[in-house]
Amino acid sequence: MKFSDLSKEQWAELQPYLDTAILPLTGLTGSEMPHEATEALEKLRDVLDLIEGPFKGRVVIYPSCHFDQGPGGNLAEELCRNLRKVGFRYIIAAAAYPLDGADTLSCADLVIAVEADGSLPSKDSVSEAVRILWLGR
Template identity: 45%
Template structure:
C-alpha cells in the first residue's frame, strides 16, 4: 500500500499486518538535468514495482526520499536519521529501494535491507527481489 491510502483509523487497524516500510531513495544530487532526474526517479521505481506488487498487504511505501548523494557523508547521515525516525513509527522492517548503484551499496544501520542494482548495474529481477525480502523476514523473525 502507499502511505496515502491509509487514514488514521485504517492505520490503527492494519498496522500489525503492515509491518514493512518501503522507502524509495532516488539519489538525486541536485546537479541533474531534468532528463537525468527523471531517469533516476524511474530507476528507483523499477526496483520498487516488484516489491509493491508482490507484497501488497504487508508493506507500506513511503514518499520518495530524493536527495541523497552516496558520496556526501552529511546526506547519508541525514538519510540514516530519517530511516531511524521511520522505524520509530512502528515498522518492524525497513527496506530502502533505489536505482542507484552507489546507494545500493551504502551501509545504513537502521535499514534491514537495501534493494537496488549491484556493481554491474543489474536490472531488477522480481523473483530475486522477492526471495531477498522473504529471506530477510525469516532471518529477523
C-alpha cells in the same frame, strides 16, 4: 500500499499487518540535467515494482527521498531510524542507484537497488531476499 492510501483509522486497524516500510531513494544531488532526473525516477519506479506488487498487504511505501545530503550527513539513515520509531519492524530501502547496504545504509534491514551496471535485480532474488528477511534467517 502507499502511505497516502491509509487514513488514521485504517492505520490503527492495519498496523499489525503492515510491518514493513519501504523507503524509496532516488539519490539525486541537484547536478542532474532534467532528463537524468527523469531517468532516476523511472529506475526507482522499476525497483519499487519488484517489491510492491508481490508483497502488497504487508508493506507501506513512504514518499521518496530524492536528494542526498552528501558528505557528513545521511538523511536516509535518519529516515530509517524514524520509521522504526513509529513502529515498523522492517525497513527496506529501494534505491535507483547502486548502494551497498552493509556500508552505506546500516539502519535498513534490506536494500534493493539498481546494480552497478544499471540493471535491476531479478524479481526472484528480490522476492527471496524479502522472504528471508521476514523469516529472520
